Amino acid sequence: MAKHRKFIFVTGGVLSSIGKGIAAASIGNLLEARGLKISMVKMDPYLNVDAGTMSPFQHGEVFVLDDGGETDLDLGHYSRFVGSAQFTRKNSFTTGRVYDSVIRREREGGYLGKTVQVIPHITDEIKLRIREAAGESDITIIEIGGTVGDIESLPFLEAIRQLRHEEGATNVLFVHVTLVPYIGSAGELKTKPTQHSVKELREIGIQPDILLCRCDRPLSKEIKDKIGLFCNLTGDQVFSAIDIKTIYEVPLYFHDEGVDEKIIEKLGIWSGKPDLSKWRDMVNLIKNPEGTVNIGVVGKYMDWHESYKSLSESLIHGGVANRVQTMVHYIDSEKVESGDLTELKGMDGILVPGGFGERGVEGKIKAIEYARTNNVPFFGICLGLQLAVIEFARNVAGIKNASSAEFKPEGRENVIDIMEHQKKITDKGGTMRLGAYPCDVLEKQSGVKTHAYGAYGETKISERHRHRFEVSNEFLPKLTEHGLVVSGKYKDKATDTELVEMAELPKHPWFLGCQFHPEFLSKPLKPHPLFSAFIASSKKNKKS
Ligand code: GLN
Numbered sequence: 001m002a003k004h005r006k007f008i009f010v011t012g013g014v015l016s017s018i019g020k021g022i023a024a025a026s027i028g029n030l031l032e033a034r035g036l037k038i039s040m041v042k043m044d045p046y047l048n049v050d051a052g053t054m055s056p057f058q059h060g061e062v063f064v065l066d067d068g069g070e071t072d073l074d075l076g077h078y079s080r081f082v083g084s085a086q087f088t089r090k091n092s093f094t095t096g097r098v099y100d101s102v103i104r105r106e107r108e109g110g111y112l113g114k115t116v117q118v119i120p121h122i123t124d125e126i127k128l129r130i131r132e133a134a135g136e137s138d139i140t141i142i143e144i145g146g147t148v149g150d151i152e153s154l155p156f157l158e159a160i161r162q163l164r165h166e167e168g169a170t171n172v173l174f175v176h177v178t179l180v181p182y183i184g185s186a187g188e189l190k191t192k193p194t195q196h197s198v199k200e201l202r203e204i205g206i207q208p209d210i211l212l213c214r215c216d217r218p219l220s221k222e223i224k225d226k227i228g229l230f231c232n233l234t235g236d237q238v239f240s241a242i243d244i245k246t247i248y249e250v251p252l253y254f255h256d257e258g259v260d261e262k263i264i265e266k267l268g269i270w271s272g273k274p275d276l277s278k279w280r281d282m283v284n285l286i287k288n289p290e291g292t293v294n295i296g297v298v299g300k301y302m303d304w305h306e307s308y309k310s311l312s313e314s315l316i317h318g319g320v321a322n323r324v325q326t327m328v329h330y331i332d333s334e335k336v337e338s339g340d341l342t343e344l345k346g347m348d349g350i351l352v353p354g355g356f357g358e359r360g361v362e363g364k365i366k367a368i369e370y371a372r373t374n375n376v377p378f379f380g381i382c383l384g385l386q387l388a389v390i391e392f393a394r395n396v397a398g399i400k401n402a403s404s405a406e407f408k409p410e411g412r413e414n415v416i417d418i419m420e421h422q423k424k425i426t427d428k429g430g431t432m433r434l435g436a437y438p439c440d441v442l443e444k445q446s447g448v449k450t451h452a453y454g455a456y457g458e459t460k461i462s463e464r465h466r467h468r469f470e471v472s473n474e475f476l477p478k479l480t481e482h483g484l485v486v487s488g489k490y491k492d493k494a495t496d497t498e499l500v501e502m503a504e505l506p507k508h509p510w511f512l513g514c515q516f517h518p519e520f521l522s523k524p525l526k527p528h529p530l531f532s533a534f535i536a537s538s539k540k541n542k543k544s
Pocket of ligand 1: 383406466470
């Protein structure tokens, strides 16, 4: 049984991208370090039922959970900051999901002829889902997507207002993240946007208990008191949240500001001081690395940063494991395709990440060939593995037209193909392999230790997936004859098929591709073994 059952709601004001996700995750981090059991929830006010169908260019990365839930990238922050929290589909839901359940229930006659309305039916469904996600945790931190004042977020805000009423004021805390901009021409920090945003919250019955004010310089006591006066709280409930170089430092900064102390005081929780020693060591390492390693991530030019959030964080974690700073360079695959290898040549390691569609694929294949033939450490993830197999098939195994059914549905030499049983499914979403699958790791091949085993040090692992195509077993004998080693396999009992999970070249300094997405499991205090091993070999390969 949990010792407590408390809820912290995190809302955002003034504008989007204000760092609510990191703020919520940092609060979770500090409370976990105080020995409390934490659950985290993201509620998003859009109508998509989940993030699976949303373009990563618009909304950032789709973060995948063990149970196959396709969620918002904030779940990634939560997993990295709150080490022991477990996440399932229950921890992330949208307006679309809430309406979907309510409408289904209505169709099934679940409302016994009543008029189904936003209040109480939608708000009840929201509260139900919040309480369900709380499970056995002491504290559940719920972040509400969007900005206060948006029409879309109103049902969520109404639901949390009711929840405080039902659970009691000492069990529910409202944290509002807002902006206090510095206006150069006036030479001052401006509090008006914050005042307005809090006014908007209070109009709908929510009085924030804590204000986290994003600012580019610390707020003075006078400013805090002024904000407090206008927003109906005391100055010691107002905190500066200044821009910080590494996101992992945010919890430490909040702690120094006294945020967690104030939260537990307000919630009436007694707890010892948080143990932040390991976290502090990790942040010190990030801030004072012993060197740098340059990693080239080859992708389509529009695959911007946010769509590879977990990947770029995992590369940082791999750096931490090796006491170096990972410098990530995004390399446009179309440039490589046109024959420009200059950027690639300066890299200590090359990574081809996951992706969909044909655009830029030939450039990625060229980059893989460069890494393979020049002994540059190479890491291929999902599409990256598939392209590494295509490159190997074409240039080593003599399968000249090797390709993937994703790009050439009618191709005859598709070393990457869709599985027989999936061909019948017409609903595209239905053909994705999603979530955690077990994988057997091969220890040695002809007496040589595999890179995979070298990294994991164990033969049974589990990793998360999000893809439609697989390495075709038809071409596998030819590929392995020429030296490709399958170092990870998944045995599907239902269809009695084995699927390639990892493939590598054990004689290359480090050349490995995986069908899964290891970046979803990496944490700063627990860097993923494949990222650690890849950065270790890139460090060894360091130019100059
Ligand atoms: N497009 C490939 C597939 O669907 C790879 C997907 C990915 O990289 N996530 O199988």
